[in-house]
Amino acid sequence: MKDVKSQASRNPAPGKQGSLNAEIQSRIGHQLRAMYDDIVRQGVPERFADLIRKLDVPPNSPQLNNTGDQTTTNNDGRE
């Protein structure tokens, strides 16, 4: 519903306003990627590496839950 407003601002007059817009857009793109890449750089948490590794073992194999090498403590006291 608020889109009426942004529709109007989507058609800026050419010239100065256009280049200001381009600068703003490049800044937004930069911030968006910085935010995202920050998380990507955290790599694969042990929890997921474990999960995928375990699923590799045939399902009838014992000792699935006996790896004992929790390197990442996941304190989820949420529930």
Next chain:
Amino acid sequence: MPLTDALRDDILASVPSLRAFAISLCGNSDRADDLVQETLLRALANIDSFQPGSNLPAWLFTILRNLFRSDYRKRRREVEDAEGNYAKTLKTQPAQGAHLEFQEFRAALDKLPQDQREALILVGASGFSYEDAAGICGCAVGTIKSRVNRARSKLAALLYVDGAEDFGPDETVRAVIGSNG
């Protein structure tokens, strides 16, 4: 296709960007990681339906996005509260000034309608083509383009036009203090 070593490696390699997508969508890293876990389990259970040679990240993102959608409907309220949790997900805290700017960006991103936010992230951050993003969101390429455009102009309005005079340190400090009460 069966779960080969190579495929498993590819799935693992997609985890960092799946997490980034999940955190960008829901803003809360605990919930995002649960979402990633659910995505991986779902993907592995349905690995037979993955077409060899097709785009694995796009397939995984589609699963995650659909899970998020159905979960979101149930937990809309929590999602709206999640903003403040975002900073905790960062391993390295940026410098203070940059950090505040970053929080403002995050807050603005959270104000976007969900359709627009996901389209913008997929195209602008994950690096998917408009075509792939359309496939992930189950809509037309033109729809994705217009969502991305609307998302960009809305962010610009929130961050650089309407709020331009709010950028001084006083206002920021007040906002931080205000959020505690």
